[in-house]
Amino acid sequence: MTTVRWMRSLAAPEDIGALVAARCGLTVTGCELVRSLTNDVYRVRATGGDVACKVYGAGRWSVSEVAWEQDLAAHLAAHGVTAATPVPLDDAVHGTALGGTAVRDTTVHGTAVHDTTVHGKAGRGKAGRGTLVGTIDAPEGIRPFTVTAWATSAKPRPPWSDALFHRYGAALARFHLAADSFVSDHPARTGDPLSTLDQSLRWIGDPMVHEVAAAARPFLTGVVDIGVRHGDASLDNIQVTDGGVLLWHDFDLAGVGPRAADLTGAHGGAHWDTVLDGYTTLRPIDTGGIVALRVVELVRNIAWHLRDKVAMRGTESVGEGWVDRELESLRELRDRL
Structure with missing residues (x-):
């Protein structure tokens, strides 16, 4: 049988x-x-x-x-x-x-x-x-x-103001500060950027992706400020209470790694300076390797869409446009390394 x-x-x-x-x-x-x-x-x-x-x-x-x-x-x-x-x-x-x-x-x-x-x-x-x-x-x-x-508060909604992104930066700093005292009897997830990069590249044939990854690699060896990070610190994983407090949820990508990686989604955007100012009002952060960390995130996302998502949703899912958007973001980073 x-x-x-x-x-x-x-x-x-x-x-x-x-x-x-x-x-x-x-x-x-x-x-x-x-x-x-x-x-x-x-x-x-x-x-x-x-x-x-x-x-x-x-x-x-x-x-x-x-x-x-x-x-x-x-x-x-x-x-x-x-x-x-x-x-x-x-x-x-x-x-x-x-x-x-x-x-x-x-x-x-x-x-x-x-x-x-x-x-x-x-x-x-x-x-x-x-x-x-x-x-x-x-x-x-x-x-x-x-x-x-069940978290009952609503997600942030437009308009996307500087005030919101300043609070977002501060909320991320509060996450990292609270996590400093976290201990568990269970083994932590760990995320080494170089290992993540190497594992992801195995599933990607595009020469441009390998070129940008090679340019990012030297900047990943000196990344500091290792600790518990959220792993998916986007506005999609924020909720706003009636009192205006920003709370985090969805920790299934959390682990120990470079905490600056939690800021890669905001880096380079229109509100980046505001996010960084909100964050650094509560704790310092070394952003020296943040462009290289963003490359790792994009390469990981591309590999996930080409391999893991196809296994769950089929090859038609590649045509949804996510891979093309991530590739375009990588091209934009190529000259910033």
Whole structure:
């Protein structure tokens, strides 16, 4: 018999809602899929406040790495940097059958859902009782899942004023300052720019990309100010409270690396000086290698669109224009190295 391998599966929203109800002790009134790409994010509506359930793609991050991310989110929430507070999974909840046969672990239509065990002990987080990460035995492999409070504030909206970008720079500095005191029992994700560059280039044949990457390489060896960075510090991952406070969310690309890389998206834009001024009102930052770090980010993005996204969405996704835009950005950087 021919074995068919799965690239990615998608859980039914009603089963995710039942899972969250069983594991978090919540009264769930509904569940909807919000987005699905690398990870699947569900909004679970519950009495007392909605929560987000994120089901991570198989083989992307280990359970330990997701537990580190959840510890980071709990730490940042305690410092007022995020409202996406992790919701612990109840260790005592077992034997619940959700559309499947009752077994020791929760099942979702016959798919086992387990507690997380890391380094021989339960992956207990700092947010309270229970674990912060569970796993689902999906057809394509083990998929970690987490539950966090649903961030109710809105994203920033136009007009894109200098005042907003000044607050954005300050909010990023607050993230980095809060992360300085972060510790976790779980191993941190690490991001070495040179390794990222080399791994990404393997999937790109365009000579121009290799030319620009070669020009950037010497500037990456002297990058300083290594620490916990957000990894995707765009306005898309900012929410604004009613009081005007900017809060961060979506930490699945966070890790230890050059913190200046969090500023690459703003560098060279119309509001760059304002962003930098907002940031440096709270902490200094060395931006000497920022153009080279931007090259690494663009090359990584191109490789992701050519390889990872094609695996999930098919070759038609290349025609969406993302690769062409990133290539054009690289051409613009070529003369600035």
